[in-house]
Amino acid sequence: MQPSDARYGLTGRVVRLPGGTVRVLTALRDLADGSRHLWGDAHDGTVEQLPQLQDRIAHQVVRATRQSIDAAEMDSARRKPPGSLRAHDLVLRALPFILAADPTSARAALGPLEQAMGLDPDDPRPVALASWCRAQLLLYDGTAHPDAERVLARQLADRAAALDPCGDPLVLTARSGGAIAANRCDQVDALLARAGAVDPGFGWVWERKGWLRAIHGEPEAALACFRRAMQLKGPRAPIANCLAGIGKAHFVAGRFEEAARWMNRALSENPAAVWLNRVLAPCYLAFGEQQSAARSLDLLRRAYPGITLARVEAALPGIGDSRCDDTQGRLLEGLTALGLPA
Incomplete structure (x- = not known):
């Protein structure tokens, strides 16, 4: 029985299946919104595997419950008068x-x-x-x-x-x-x-750590942070900035085609993030896609009329920090080569 003032209810039950197999069903519901289903999952295993199964389910439930409640709270606030x-x-x-x-x-x-x-x-x-x-x-x-x-x-x-x-x-x-x-x-x-x-377990912290590691020129550490952030954010959370961060990490590592692929995924998730072309244009240039590089720079200049190298440099984080300057310098060199005015 749920307490009368509870907002959310987590339930679980075990179903015995033929052949000694069990299925554990879990569900999270919003009790204040007509017991609306927020999340659920099923895990199969044998009776002998129940201790390991229990640990795996507990780990997933903790993560999924937080993600689902965060999404439900934002949705509830959006619908309030x-x-x-x-x-x-x-x-x-x-x-x-x-x-x-x-x-x-x-x-x-x-x-x-x-x-x-x-x-x-x-x-x-x-x-x-x-x-x-x-x-x-x-x-x-x-x-x-x-x-x-x-x-x-x-x-x-x-x-x-x-x-x-x-x-x-x-x-x-x-x-x-x-x-x-x-x-x-x-x-x-x-x-x-x-x-x-x-x-x-706070996904945004890991996203920001990822960007900081990328800025500092530590691409593999950055990628590990972004992977962790993606796991913790949940399926309904905005992920474009994580995808862009993965692209930036590959750019720092010199994997330019991979960087361009992730940057384009980020732009597909959030077309308004036109600023990503600051990195995407030099990526294309680095692996010989001159036309794509020119097109990317044109998109940047259309979105930001009057943009110059000086404006880009002023906006880049970490300029003036020795750990960051080498990483950002490669980006500025690419934009210079593409003809962005000083």
């Missing part, structure tokens, strides 16, 4: 836009986040996430005022830190964006390490 939204609901509404990783989505997220800050000024989550959105506008060349955006990102990150003495993993991860905007790679490392220590 505007007049009933709390700060928590507004944060949930903003999250899919924040994780999409493109300037248009970052701007769309800022509206509900600013509203959430007005409703609950002491909540560090909307403040930290707004810092990350400002950092995205800077990193993806989505602002005409990069210096002002950099200052805003840093100020919001500092404010979130003051509001979050205990270290919420979401806040710590989002604050890393303000540190990236300030080109403080060591601080990004520290924030993500702390977030991962508090919650090793």
Whole structure:
């Protein structure tokens, strides 16, 4: 029997099948929404295998339950009427836009986040996430005022830190964006390490760790982080930025055809992430696809009129850090060779 105030219910049962085989059925339901089915699975094994089967099921249930509840909470917040939204609901509404990783989505997220800050000024989550959105506008060349955006990102990150003495993993991860905007790679490392220590199962932490490793020129470590992030994110979470990160890691490793393949997968998931052509165009050039490289650069210039090498360099994270400069320098050399003006 479920407690009367429970929002979600997890059930399981064992069915005996012919030949000494058993099937374990698990299901998660949203009890507050008409017992709506959120997730379920079935595992087969023999009676003798039950201890090992139990361990495998427990591991999967923990991961799948979190993924399903996160998706259900965001869906519930999306369907609430505007007049009933709390700060928590507004944060949930903003999250899919924040994780999409493109300037248009970052701007769309800022509206509900600013509203959430007005409703609950002491909540560090909307403040930290707004810092990350400002950092995205800077990193993806989505602002005409990069210096002002950099200052805003840093100020919001500092404010979130003051509001979050205990270290919420979401806040710590989002604050890393303000540190990236300030080109403080060591601080990004520290924030993500702390977030991962508090919650090793938080997929966004692993995604951000992957990007940091790629920026630092550690492609294999980056790929391991992105694979972990993809496992933890769940089937309904935005994955374009993970796919792009895998592409960036292959680019760093010099596997340019593989890098282009993953970048194109990312663009298929999120066509608004046109900024990825900053990497895709040099990829094509590196393995001799001159026409594809020119087409990719043309898409970038159409989306960002007046873009120059100086603007790209200003937007790249880690410039000025010796661990990062070699990695980003290869990208700038490719764009130079393709004729992007200085």
